[in-house]
Amino acid sequence: xxxxxxxxxxxxxxxxxxxxxxxxxxxxxxxxxxxxxxxxxxxxxxxxxxxxxxxxxxxxxxxxxxxxxxxxxxxxxxxxxxxxxxxxxxxxxxxxxxxxxxxxxxxxxxxxxxxxxxxxxxxxxxxxxxxxxxxxxxxxxxxxxxxxxxxxxxxxxxxxxxxxxxxxxxxxxxxxxxxxxxxxxxxxxxxxxxxxxxxxxxxxxxxxxxxxxxxxxxxxx
Numbered sequence: 001x002x003x004x005x006x007x008x009x010x011x012x013x014x015x016x017x018x019x020x021x022x023x024x025x026x027x028x029x030x031x032x033x034x035x036x037x038x039x040x041x042x043x044x045x046x047x048x049x050x051x052x053x054x055x056x057x058x059x060x061x062x063x064x065x066x067x068x069x070x071x072x073x074x075x076x077x078x079x080x081x082x083x084x085x086x087x088x089x090x091x092x093x094x095x096x097x098x099x100x101x102x103x104x105x106x107x108x109x110x111x112x113x114x115x116x117x118x119x120x121x122x123x124x125x126x127x128x129x130x131x132x133x134x135x136x137x138x139x140x141x142x143x144x145x146x147x148x149x150x151x152x153x154x155x156x157x158x159x160x161x162x163x164x165x166x167x168x169x170x171x172x173x174x175x176x177x178x179x180x181x182x183x184x185x186x187x188x189x190x191x192x193x194x195x196x197x198x199x200x201x202x203x204x205x206x207x208x209x210x211x212x213x214x215x216x217x218x219x220x221x
Contacts, residue, residue, distance in 0.1 A: 010049045010050075010052075011049070011050070011053070013049060014045075014046040014049040014050045017042045017043075017045050017046040017049070018042070018043070018046050018101045020038065020039075020042045021038075021039045021042040021043045021046065021094065021097070021098055021101065022098045022101055024036070024038040024039035024042065025039045025094050025095060025098035026098075028094075029095075036087065036090075036091045036094065037087070037090070037091075039091060039094045039098065040087070040090025040091040040094060041090065043090075043094060043097055044090060069089075093189075095185075095189055096182070096185050096186060096189055099180065099182070099185050100182055100185075127166070127215070127218055128215075130149065130153070130166070130167075130170070131166055131167075131169075131170040131211070131214065131215075132170075133149070134146065134149045134167055134170040134171055135170045135171070135173060135174050136174075137149075138170065138171040138174040138178075139174040139177070139178035139180060139181070140178070140180055142174075142180065142181060142182075143171075145171060146167060146168070146171040149167055149170075150164075150167055153167070162217060162218060165214070165217070166214050166217070166218055169210055169213075169214045170214070173207045173210045173211065174207075176203035176204070176206055176207045176210075177199070177200055177203045177204055177207055179196055184196075184199075187199070
């Protein structure tokens with residue numbers, strides 16, 4: 001999306017539609033399948049309203065994906081598939097889109113412009129407080145946490161390579177187990193039979209190994 005922060009009525013309406021999509025997706029998850037249509041049409045309307053704010057590269061990507069999708073539909077139609085899956089086209093990705101939209105709303109409660117923050121501490125305890133803090137916040141608000149922590153730590157001095165790497169790992173390791181990350185959400189949605197507790201059996205040990213590696217680099221830098 002472009003960086004224009006001025007909001008017009010179209011953008012505000014798109015925000016309302018995204019909120020409706022999230023609520024409708026939750027209701028559909030409780031078995032009220034008719035709300036899938038509400039979620040699908042709300043997402044489509046929001047896309048139309050926000051389309052002028054997208055960058056050229058985003059438009060190219062969307063155009064390629066849409067063209068490929070309709071080309072596949074045309075091939076299926078030619079092969080004898082006579083039914084047009086309108087509902088599936090509108091709601092195939094509504095859960096993932098709702099997840100990303102809900103997480104994005106959490107940015108409204110974050111403020112990286114504040115002043116008067118205390119000077120960042122140093123030492124072993126400060127390292128673990130920072131790495132666990134960004135990890136836990138990243139597991140919910142994703143990329144916003146990295147921006148917040150990076151901005152706070154770089155107020156007084158530029159981050160060195162080890163500190164920047166530690167922040168990046170604290171952020172990225174959350175993708176191994178957090179269902180609020182797009183990567184994990186995609187795995188759960190598109191891999192048939194995938195269950196989060198089963199993934200945790202492997203992902204949590206990998207996450208702990210990543211913490212140990214990061215601490216080792218910090219300790220002996």
